[in-house]
Amino acid sequence: MFRHALSLAVPVSLITLLVACGNSEPVAPPPRPAMVVHPLPAGDAVDTYPGEVRARFESELAFRIGGKISKRLVDAGDRVRKDQPLAELDPEDVKLQLEAARAQVAAAEANLKLVRAERDRYHTLLERQMISRSQFDNVENQYRAGEARVKQIKAEFNVANNQAGYSVLRATQAGVISRRLGEVGQVVAAGQTVFTLAADGEREVLISLPEHAFERFRIGQAVSVELWSQPGKQFPGSIRELSPAADAQSRTFAARVTFADGKVKAELGQSARVSIKADGEVPLSVPMSALSAEKDKPFVWVVDPKSGKVVRTPVLVGAYGQERASVLQGLKEDDWVVAAGVHVLLDGQQVRPVDRDNRPVALAGKE
Template identity: 40%
Template sequence: MIRTPCLHALLVLLPLAAACSHHDDPAYEEVRPVRSTVVGATGGSVGATYSGEIRARYESRLGFRTSGKIVARLVEVGTHVKRGQPLMQLDPAQETLHAVAATADVEAARSRVAKAGIDLQRTEQLLGRQFASQAELDQQRLALAEAESQLKSALAQQQVKWNQRSYTELVADRDGVVTAITAEAGQVVSAGQQVVTLAGDGEREVLVSVAESRVDELRRAKALQVSVWAHKGKTYRGQLRELAPDADSVTRTYSARVTVADADAALMLGMTASVFAPDVDGDSAIRLPLGAIHHQDGQARVWVVDEKTARVAARTVQLGSAQNDGVLIVGGLAGGETVVTAGVHMLHAGQTVKTAGSPVVAQGRQP
């Protein structure tokens, strides 16, 4: 049995022995695997793409110039028509009656002119025999002038009524193809109401909707290339012809029309088209995935990897335009630098990372 003084001595020696057997273990820093890319200036190959559809340069939304009931529809959607070809007809009965009434007014006006001429001639004869006064002669001259003016008015009204009679037939104003019909036989339409849409032959354009953040980008483009999904590998030269001065009230986008300079029969109306601007951000732009960008203190930053130490450092960059799932970097980076593209929100300054293709090396850190 151990005596009490010996027990006290053992209790004092045990902590010392434990202290002698303890060795300081080196602390290991976590090495986080990340995705990265070596950036480089694109030498003018950075571009922007805008989606749209093929449209005709000239589109006519046709309507009757008088009101009435449609009695005949002479074309179908897709019909190719010539200038002057009838498209629809209104019931001409009412306009015909108006024209007949106007013709009767003309005949009545002619009769009044003839009567006023006879009265003037008779008054002149009576004045020569001193049976009429000069005042009566002047009055007859004024009556003849008034009758002649009424005849001119009646003739003009007659022409108007016959014109309206001809307006009961809607004709094509140019060679083209019918793209829409919004009225049918039996329907009563008002003057000017759109009933047929006609796309003219000849020039073709691409109608695109541009977000407000990309308007200047499209305006600065020096050259445009047009392609269609149906004919992959074939491109056409494009030129910006029209850019709307204000945004659409519903979509809040700006409408732009790009003329296809060398359009051929392969470009059919309504085809899905893409407009590519190859040089919207100049010769020194760099493209990065959106996942490579993180924001801190209101500034856009990326993690740049030091090739020697495999540690990351934050770098503030200037952003250009967004393109699909990428963004253009116009300042803050140089060609040849390695930038983290995935996992940016799990890093801190000075952290060691393992990029794709590099070995994992644990870095010791003293406590």
């Protein structure tokens, strides 16, 4: 009897609990997470090229004379100051040339002293009319030749003296050694590049443009630069230089992109990505997963930044790609579009915006 009464009491208590719950206010479900993205320019209207941060001014440093490198004082990546020694040549040959030039100067000056004394004697004899004028003119010409010889030899000595200084390669300005092409023991010719110096100051991005699309670009064209070290940040810039000839191996044209703000923190050698928009109006695009349709009328879900609710927004769709579709009308660049799970949403539904990594997204204007 006790067991039977207990079995009846339990269902009654459950019914009482359910009735009590039914009298309370309904609990609102929590906001559904929704992955949101901004519309992007259509892929066929924006070209993106990888690049490398370079110095605007790069100097190829070389010795002004040939010789054997005896000392290398810096390496690639080292920061140098103006006139800092970078490398030295074996000075023995230069010293011997300087000594030879100095000896020639001494010989020329001794010869000049001799012909000057000879001219003075002949001048005295000419005044006494003991020699002819032609004899004196001959000695006078020898003296003038001696003077010219001294000037010539002294000039050659100055050249040799300068070359002695050329045996030390110095930095032409402050900067960073970006490349080293010489090593101790290597014999280099005059003018052969030993170092490449990236001067301090403005930075640029070097990119390579394909041959088939080269005519689409021009000097001064606006671009957008994204540094891999600062993902998500777009820095405005422009094309400063276009190479007139293609590279012999890659068949691409080098282009240099300068930042609109010269204070952008870009270090030498950093990777960058340059986006170049096509001329004219650029359509937007959204992921294919963001599109829905009802009665052949496409629409997307746009999140209201103030209320956090989704709004059904009709759009005019253009060309379809493999992953994205062009949107010709209905969206703005700053709209937040739901990119996944659109088939379970309802108009006016509260959502919790997240990005592709499931991190909360702060919508502009949302309190």
